[in-house]
Structures are given as structure tokens and as C-alpha cells.
Amino acid sequence: MHRAFVVGVALAVAACRMDNTAKGPSRYALGRAATAAEVAERDVDVSPDGAGLPAGRGTVAQGAALYVAQCASCHGANGEGIPPYPKLIGRDPAAEGFPFGKDPRAARTIGNYWPYATTVFDYVRRAMPQPAPGSLTDDQVYAITAYLLAANRIIPMTATLDSASLAAVKMPYANRFVRDDRRGGKEVR
Amino acid sequence: MQDFTGTITPADLHFEVHHAGVPAIDPAKHTLLVHGRVDRPTVFSLADIKRFPQVTRTHFIECAGNGVLGWGTNEFGKPNPALTPQQIAGLTSNSEWTGVPLRVLLAEAGVRRGAAWFLAEGGDACLMARSIPMEKARDDALVVWAQNGEPLRPEQGFPLRLLLPGWEGSTNVKWLRRIELGTQPWMTRWETATYTDPLANGTARQFAFEMDARSIITSPSHPQTIERGWRQISGLAWTGRGKITRVDVSTDGGRTWVTAVLQDPVLSKAHTRFTHMWEWDGRETIIMSRAVDETGYVQPTRAQLIEARGIGTLYHYNPIYGWRVMPNGRVFFYGAT
Numbered sequence: 001m002h003r004a005f006v007v008g009v010a011l012a013v014a015a016c017r018m019d020n021t022a023k024g025p026s027r028y029a030l031g032r033a034a035t036a037a038e039v040a041e042r043d044v045d046v047s048p049d050g051a052g053l054p055a056g057r058g059t060v061a062q063g064a065a066l067y068v069a070q071c072a073s074c075h076g077a078n079g080e081g082i083p084p085y086p087k088l089i090g091r092d093p094a095a096e097g098f099p100f101g102k103d104p105r106a107a108r109t110i111g112n113y114w115p116y117a118t119t120v121f122d123y124v125r126r127a128m129p130q131p132a133p134g135s136l137t138d139d140q141v142y143a144i145t146a147y148l149l150a151a152n153r154i155i156p157m158t159a160t161l162d163s164a165s166l167a168a169v170k171m172p173y174a175n176r177f178v179r180d181d182r183r184g185g186k187e188v189r
Numbered sequence: 190m191q192d193f194t195g196t197i198t199p200a201d202l203h204f205e206v207h208h209a210g211v212p213a214i215d216p217a218k219h220t221l222l223v224h225g226r227v228d229r230p231t232v233f234s235l236a237d238i239k240r241f242p243q244v245t246r247t248h249f250i251e252c253a254g255n256g257v258l259g260w261g262t263n264e265f266g267k268p269n270p271a272l273t274p275q276q277i278a279g280l281t282s283n284s285e286w287t288g289v290p291l292r293v294l295l296a297e298a299g300v301r302r303g304a305a306w307f308l309a310e311g312g313d314a315c316l317m318a319r320s321i322p323m324e325k326a327r328d329d330a331l332v333v334w335a336q337n338g339e340p341l342r343p344e345q346g347f348p349l350r351l352l353l354p355g356w357e358g359s360t361n362v363k364w365l366r367r368i369e370l371g372t373q374p375w376m377t378r379w380e381t382a383t384y385t386d387p388l389a390n391g392t393a394r395q396f397a398f399e400m401d402a403r404s405i406i407t408s409p410s411h412p413q414t415i416e417r418g419w420r421q422i423s424g425l426a427w428t429g430r431g432k433i434t435r436v437d438v439s440t441d442g443g444r445t446w447v448t449a450v451l452q453d454p455v456l457s458k459a460h461t462r463f464t465h466m467w468e469w470d471g472r473e474t475i476i477m478s479r480a481v482d483e484t485g486y487v488q489p490t491r492a493q494l495i496e497a498r499g500i501g502t503l504y505h506y507n508p509i510y511g512w513r514v515m516p517n518g519r520v521f522f523y524g525a526t
């Protein structure tokens with residue numbers, strides 16, 4: 001029974017690979033070894049558990065000043081968003097409690113929607129400011145992240161963020177995010 | 190879309206959605222770094238990648254937001270009757286892609302135990318990045334450099350893009366420059382703040398990768414004017430879950446349905462052309478199409494979608510669409526049924 005299953009799986013895999021990748025070696029000795037420096041230069045991502053967060057730190061006050069200089073021209077003086085640039089800051093009571101499935105007009109902000117604080121750091125570091133992505137120092141990214149989280153009433157206005165304190169931040173609506181349950185078949189989901 | 194025949198989209202007319210513009214990349218200098226949970230972190234040049242065994246496959250890419258315009262209503266609370274198929278459902282395109290299976294590239298680097306997700310990152314200004322389950326790499330994911338027999342257009346990721354057949358467009362990362370293997374998703378902005386689907390029950394659906402089956406009649410459609418007598422109804426159907434198995438067409442507003450002819454070959458996760466010969470008697474009517482895929486999924490009505498998801502989910506909106514044919518032969522968007 002077990003052997004028959006294994007053979008069946010092997011045949012199924014073979015049937016799936018009826019192309020020119022089915023024959024040939026498992027490796028072709030193409031490409032070259034990446035150096036540690038090459039990996040470090042490109043590996044900018046940050047995970048929710050804090051993996052990938054660099055050394056450095058920034059305060060809410062530093063971030064507030066940086067926000068005015070680097071962010072406000074598109075996102076507004078109070079993070080309200082200047083279309084098409086999105087609103088970032090706001091805890092409107094009417095948009096609390098995750099009403100977005102019933103009210104598409106409820107404005108999503110970092111505070112009332114984003115499930116992970118590390119995403120703010122990751123996105124600001126890789127993509128912002130739009131005219132010069134990658135131009136902010138890690139300390140500046142920590143500071144801007146701190147300001148955005150404080151302005152959204154996630155952390156105190158007196159806070160300082162570094163890798164440990166950012167990884168510890170819990171977002172209020174993280175538990176609202178669920179994995180896709182659509183599977184095809186008869187049921188509409 | 191309403192002016193195309195067959196199933197292939199001309200490369201320069203492929204829809205474009207960018208998250209931070211189109212980068213100008215020198216293909217001689219472009220490299221793909223594969224690292225993370227692998228035995229051998231590896232850098233591949235474009236020339237290296239083209240030496241691997243190549244495959245050519247026909248697949249659609251569809252933006253998760255395809256259909257948003259058809260969802261909206263005008264000042265009278267009705268869908269805008271002057272919308273065309275391109276405006277309603279044109280954020281899908283179908284191409285013949287050439288590249289190397291991702292699993293072949295990953296085998297070269299040596300996948301380590303525990304690798305459950307990979308991050309695909311582009312070389313655009315925002316370094317757009319998405320987390321993808323490793324199952325897709327083992328299944329049918331490709332790293333492609335050619336589209337319809339020619340190099341990728343810059344707007345389509347030149348010189349290299351990820352192709353995840355049947356999965357929402359934004360996961361098909363363009364200008365691919367890095368793949369990192371890991372144990373958990375990275376939760377980038379494009380899989381948390383955007384490309385998530387709020388549901389009526391107060392949750393938001395995340396990693397909604399597969400595109401549900403849908404179809405649209407492309408002729409007759411707005412802004413065409415038709416004449417009495419025999420003509421062909423023609424349209425496109427597709428599903429992210431394999432092959433289209435049937436398309437039903439109604440010429441009486443959904444009271445009765447007939448099975449359309451599917452044009453061979455019907456390919457998996459690719460646009461399928463359907464046709465139906467129709468004799469129009471000159472009276473006002475509504476024509477519509479309904480796709481069925483190999484999982485048994487039947488393209489739903491707008492009411493079914495709203496019942497299942499509520500009104501807050503603008504992505505993955507795939508209802509049955511109707512076209513109203515007026516007595517004078519003019520054709521207008523009727524909206525979702």
C-alpha cells in the first residue's frame with residue numbers, strides 16, 4: 001500500500017514534468033556563489049518577529065520633524081493624505097472596530113488597519129520618500145516609524161524605537177487578518 | 190479587449206499596473222540573487238538563467254482589482270452604461286511566456302528544510318516585494334524573460350519577471366532581482382495594507398492568490414451597434430484554478446442559458462475564447478455569459494458575491510456581466526446581474 005502510493009506519486013510528478021526539465025542533472029553548475037556583502041546589500045526586508053531590523057534608534061520627536069520635511073508634501077501635514085497619496089494617520093471612531101467590510105468608504109490608516117508595525121519600517125525604508133527611496137538612514141526610518149505609530153495612538157509620544165521595541169509593538173487589528181479560504185468548487189466565498 | 194480576436198494579447202497592449210514606475214535596467218548588469226534558507230546563496234546573471242532548460246507556456250495575468258470600474262455606480266445608482274469590456278475587465282492579458290521553472294533555479298541553490306515561503310523582490314523604485322508559499326515554486330512558478338517570442342517589455346518586467354500562473358497580478362513580481370527563502374511570510378505593505386480583502390464579518394482575507402473564474406462577452410459590447418439577423422457572440426473566459434470547462438450564454442436576460450463553443454486548445458490558467466451563434470430579432474434584450482471551471486466553480490452573480498463577502502471587497506470581483514442590446518442595435522453595459 002505504502003509502496004504503491006510512492007510509485008503513484010512518482011508517476012504523477014513525472015507526468016507533471018513532461019517538458020525538457022524532466023531529464024538532466026539535478027544541478028547545472030550555473031550561477032556563482034553570492035558573497036556575504038552582496039547578500040547584506042540587497043537583503044533589506046524586515047519580518048514581524050523583528051528579523052532583519054538593523055541597529056539604530058529614533059524618537060517620536062525626531063520623527064515628527066522628519067515627517068514635516070520628508071512626508072507631509074504628499075501625505076499632508078496631519079497624515080490625512082493628499083490624493084492619490086494615502087491617508088496614514090487617523091483613529092476616527094467611525095472607522096474603529098474594523099468596519100471596512102461593511103463600509104468601503106471608511107478610510108484605512110496605519111492605526112486602524114495595518115496588522116504589523118514592522119511593515120511600516122520595511123516599507124518606509126525600501127520605498128520612501130517617493131522622490132528618493134533609500135535615502136533615509138536607519139535612524140531616520142526608526143524615527144519616522146515611531147512618529148507614525150505615535151500619531152496613530154499605538155505607542156506613547158515619548159517613545160523611542162529600536163529593533164527590540166519595534167518588534168514588540170502589537171497592532172490593534174492584527175487578529176482581524178485571516179488566510180484565504182477560497183478553494184474553488186461549488187461554494188462562492 | 191473588445192477589439193482583440195483569439196486569445197493572445199499583443200505584448201505592447203498588455204495591461205500595466207506599476208507600484209513605483211518603470212525602471213530602466215541594463216540587462217548585462219541585471220542579476221537575480223537567491224538566498225535565505227538555501228545551501229548555496231547564488232547570483233544568476235541573465236545569461237546564466239537562459240542556459241537552464243526552458244519552457245514556454247501560455248497564461249493570463251490578471252490584476253486583483255480587475256472589475257472595480259464595473260462595480261461602481263453613477264449618479265443614478267446604476268452602472269455607467271458607456272463602459273467597454275476594456276474598462277470593465279481589461280486588467281487581464283494573456284501571453285506566451287518563456288523562462289525557466291523556479292524549482293530548477295531553487296534546486297541550483299539547494300532548498301533547505303523548513304523553507305515554507307519565499308520573498309520575491311523587484312528592482313523598481315519601491316523594491317516591490319511579495320511573500321509566496323513554496324508550494325507554488327514546486328508547482329508551476331516560472332522565472333520568465335520572454336513574452337510572445339520577444340524579450341519582455343520594460344512595462345512587463347524587462348529583463349526578468351516572476352510568473353505565478355493563475356495568481357493575482359501583483360504576485361507576478363516584475364524586474365525580479367531577489368528571491369529569499371524563509372519560514373514565514375514577511376508581511377510587506379502589498380500583502381497587508383493593500384491586496385487584502387475586508388469581509389462583512391469584520392475580518393480581512395489575506396494572501397488571496399488564486400483568481401476566480403470569470404468571463405465577459407467582448408462582442409457585441411459597448412460601443413458597438415449591431416444589425417438584425419445572425420451574428421456571433423464572442424468572449425473570453427479564464428480561471429486561476431485550471432481549465433475552463435464550460436461557458437453558458439444567455440440572450441434573454443438570464444431566463445435561459447445555452448452552452449457556448451470553446452475554441453481549442455483550452456489551456457490551463459489561460460484565456461479561453463468562447464463563441465455562440467445568435468439570431469437577433471431586433472427586440473431589446475440583455476446578453477450575458479457565465480464561466481465554469483474544472484473545480485466545478487460557477488461564475489457568481491453580483492448578489493452572490495455580496496452575500497458571501499459584503500460590499501467592502503473590491504479585489505477579486507468577478508460577477509456575471511450583462512450587455513443591453515437596444516432596438517436600434519446600440520449596445521450598452523447593463524452591469525452585473
